[in-house]
Amino acid sequence: MAKLDSVPAPTLRRFPNYLTLLKQHLQDGQSHISCTHIAQDLDMTAIRVRKDLEMTGVVGRPRVGYPILPLVEAIEQLLGWNEPSRAILVGAGNLGSAIIGYAPLGQMGLKIMGIFDNDAHKIGTRIQGQTVLTTEQMPEMIRNHSIDIGILTVPEKVAQEVADSMVSAGLSAIWAFTPRPITVPEGVVVERVQLAASLAVLMGRMLEEDRRVPARAG
Amino acid sequence: MAKLDSVPAPTLRRFPNYLTLLKQHLQDGQSHISCTHIAQDLDMTAIRVRKDLEMTGVVGRPRVGYPILPLVEAIEQLLGWNEPSRAILVGAGNLGSAIIGYAPLGQMGLKIMGIFDNDAHKIGTRIQGQTVLTTEQMPEMIRNHSIDIGILTVPEKVAQEVADSMVSAGLSAIWAFTPRPITVPEGVVVERVQLAASLAVLMGRMLEEDRRVPARAG
DNA sequence: GTCACACTGTTAACCGAATCACACTGTAGA
DNA sequence: TCTACAGTGTGATTCGGTTAACAGTGTGAC
Ligand SMILES: NC(=O)c1ccc[n+]([C@@H]2O[C@H](COP(=O)([O-])OP(=O)(O)OC[C@H]3O[C@@H](n4cnc5c(N)ncnc54)[C@H](O)[C@@H]3O)[C@@H](O)[C@H]2O)c1
Ligand SMILES: NC(=O)c1ccc[n+]([C@@H]2O[C@H](COP(=O)([O-])OP(=O)(O)OC[C@H]3O[C@@H](n4cnc5c(N)ncnc54)[C@H](O)[C@@H]3O)[C@@H](O)[C@H]2O)c1
Secondary structure, eight states, rough: OOSOOOOHHHHHHHHHHHHHHHHHHHTTOOEEEOHHHHHHHHSSSSHHHHHHHHHTOOOBBBTBBBEHHHHHHHHHHHHTSSSEEEEEEEESHHHHHHHHTGGGGGGTEEEEEEEEEETTTTTTTEEETEEEEEEGGGGHHHHHOOOEEEEOSHHHHHHHHHHHHHHHHTOOOEEEESSSSSOOTTTEEEEEOOOOHHHHHHHHHHHHHHHHOOOOOO | OOOOOOOOHHHHHHHHHHHHHHHHHHHTTTTTOOHHHHHHHHOOHHHHHHHHHHHHTTOOOOTEEEEHHHHHHHHHHTTOSOOOEEEEEEOSSSHHHHHHHHGGGHHHHHTEEEEEOOOOTTTHHHHHHEEHHHHHHHHHHHHTTOOOOOEEEEEEHHHHHHHHHHHHHHHOOEEESSSSSSOTTTTOEEEOOOOHHHHHHHHHHHHHHHHHTTTTOO
């Protein structure tokens, strides 16, 4: 039985990796897999894999490993990927369009029910078969279709404002791609995708590497 | 004087947040800022801010705070954002195009010197004023222009293969947007932007929240 | 049947980052 | 000049996650 304890964020972050690997092995006809095998496939330690899988409540058998199908189902349940969550996207710009067109989100339980923008040139056009609606229609759709997740890809300046109107319409989670933090009331979950943070780590590590090995002439 | 110790990744990740805030205050004409002020602006604790700023080596004064300009310069130096790093992007698809068009990357020391794809329909077209080149030309450009960073936005299937050819041409860092991990030789830095991981955290936390408060009827 | 051992489950040790507590400092104000 | 105190700097503590150590177990081999 799956634990109801809260799953650590690092583990949540690794779950998708396990999922893709497990599904692949499932398709190859395997029914069980050991954590040592998973570990070397994903370039991590077996212990960490075991600890992560422990969160699912699925028990493995010595010399056999874990049953793959129950694992997949347990992880998907912990992530809520077993049944679709209704989402909307606001800000049909460059990034927004890329996300809308990213098919794998469907496998992650994300169902984009509406796309909104406030640019007159974009409203009414179609992106991946979905018509772009005006921002004014957003609260109504959130309420009528009990939307759970708002994907925020508007310019930084209006991000807080749009987030506010999402929340007041009843959204419970926001997936924000804007560089600045946004504030929301208690109970609403915000997850930010910080591209700048990722780049900072990359370049910081790069400099360190250069510092260790006196860079090749440039 | 800036420490040469390695900066913890969590701190690196927060640096960009400080930078945007600091630059904004600088533009408002302020010369100093206290960590308590920064903390409440970014919704974090003052202690964490102080510890992070400690890495820069900049010293603050009681009742006055830290001098903003030196802080900005120190952080940019630690991130390598003070002088442009040459980069190329491979995979001029939806996501790749969005990244190319994302102006703020310029402020982060990233200079995209070339765009590559292997789709005959895309080669020769222009994205944001830059012509898309064939993948065959990539190693040559990496060598001739001593490119440091490769931005990887190709489909998952060919990601490893493209990464390999980047590395063998002499790249020292890869910014990968592909869902599966890629392996590189020692000394090459890889930073992955994992959208799925971010979504997993969002939805996992959402479920937890629902579990705590027995969700509104749906 | 029984033996070996690959693999699991669990408790303990470890480590790095976040947080705390508090002494120190030098400015602003009286 | 003196005082109060906002704000820094630092050593000590806590915490969460990772890693290690090891006992337990049931499968597969013979
Ligand atoms: N493009 C990238 O690669 C990238 C990367 C990281 C983060 N981001 C962030 O994502 C956001 C969008 O980036 P982008 O490159 O797609 O910009 P963009 O300008 O292409 O798209 C923004 C869209 O939002 C719409 N919009 C503006 N105000 C609105 C409002 N009040 N209500 C609804 N829609 C509104 C605009 O009409 C436009 O279509 C920005 O905050 C940016 O910082 C972008
Ligand atoms: N679109 C998104 O929102 C999104 C989000 C997260 C991750 N990703 C990942 O980013 C990558 C690209 O996604 P996308 O949506 O832009 O896909 P896309 O199909 O729009 O773009 C991929 C591009 O790569 C090119 N390409 C294919 N093989 C190549 C090769 N061997 N050499 C050079 N170029 C090649 C294609 O011609 C195409 O232009 C994928 O790995 C995807 O998983 C995309």
